[in-house]
Amino acid sequence: DAKTTQPPSMDCAEGRAANLPCNHSTISGNEYVYWYRQIHSQGPQYIIHGLKNNETNEMASLIITEDRKSSTLILPHATLRDTAVYYCIVRVAGAQKLVFGQGTRLTINP
Amino acid sequence: DTEVTQTPKHLVMGMTNKKSLKCEQHMGHRAMYWYKQKAKKPPELMFVYSYEKLSINESVPSRFSPECPNSSLLNLHLHALQPEDSALYLCASSQVWGQSPLHFGNGTRLTVT
Numbered sequence: 377d378a379k380t381t382q383p384p385s386m387d388c389a390e391g392r393a394a395n396l397p398c399n400h401s402t403i404s405g406n407e408y409v410y411w412y413r414q415i416h417s418q419g420p421q422y423i424i425h426g427l428k429n430n431e432t433n434e435m436a437s438l439i440i441t442e443d444r445k446s447s448t449l450i451l452p453h454a455t456l457r458d459t460a461v462y463y464c465i466v467r468v469a470g471a472q473k474l475v476f477g478q479g480t481r482l483t484i485n486p
Numbered sequence: 487d488t489e490v491t492q493t494p495k496h497l498v499m500g501m502t503n504k505k506s507l508k509c510e511q512h513m514g515h516r517a518m519y520w521y522k523q524k525a526k527k528p529p530e531l532m533f534v535y536s537y538e539k540l541s542i543n544e545s546v547p548s549r550f551s552p553e554c555p556n557s558s559l560l561n562l563h564l565h566a567l568q569p570e571d572s573a574l575y576l577c578a579s580s581q582v583w584g585q586s587p588l589h590f591g592n593g594t595r596l597t598v599t
Binding site: 408410412417418419420421422425463467470471472473474475476477478479 | 490519528529530531534541542576578583584585586587588589590591592593
């Protein structure tokens with residue numbers, strides 16, 4: 377699976393959009409981009425995934441660049457409960473393992 | 487609340503003890519996973535079960551022994567652990583192996599004294 381690079385930490389004001397970047401410059405054509413988050417003292421939680429097109433669900437939006445070398449997870453109206461470590465993972469469909477990188481620690485400030 | 491239930495939430499055990507961690511899901515998922523997470527580090531895969539058969543063992547020491555008695559249950563038997571095995575042990579499940587999303591429990595925080 378391709379390697380991902382994320383900033384170690386970010387801050388965002390409550391009520392604003394939180395934009396979390398992820399670089400995956402070695403991604404191949406059949407690899408999906410997944411996002412999970414882990415709130416303190418909880419297990420990781422699936423957020424969203426995509427291949428080429430932008431995706432949106434009730435939690436977030438995923439914007440993937442046309443060359444697929446990077447993506448951005450957008451939390452449109454961040455709340456204090458969105459404070460967590462966010463993991464960007466690149467994975468081939470049917471891949472045997474889900475491998476976590478270091479992630480971004482997002483802090484939402486009041 | 488999570489649909490994957492892990493018990494106990496906390497466990498303290500001595501190096502000579504034998505204990506077990508339990509994980510349960512009733513979503514009809516046929517793949518189940520054990521991950522280990524040390525403080526301030528990402529989760530690391532330990533084992534994968536697919537249709538109740540062990541499919542991946544990430545070179546985990548034999549003092550950790552997984553068991554999948556049926557499609558809803560996953561156990562991790564612990565024996566002769568070391569203090570460095572202290573960590574958060576996470577269970578996860580997915581509809582089938584190799585497909586996301588994985589649904590995680592909230593883990594068992596294990597301390598080995």
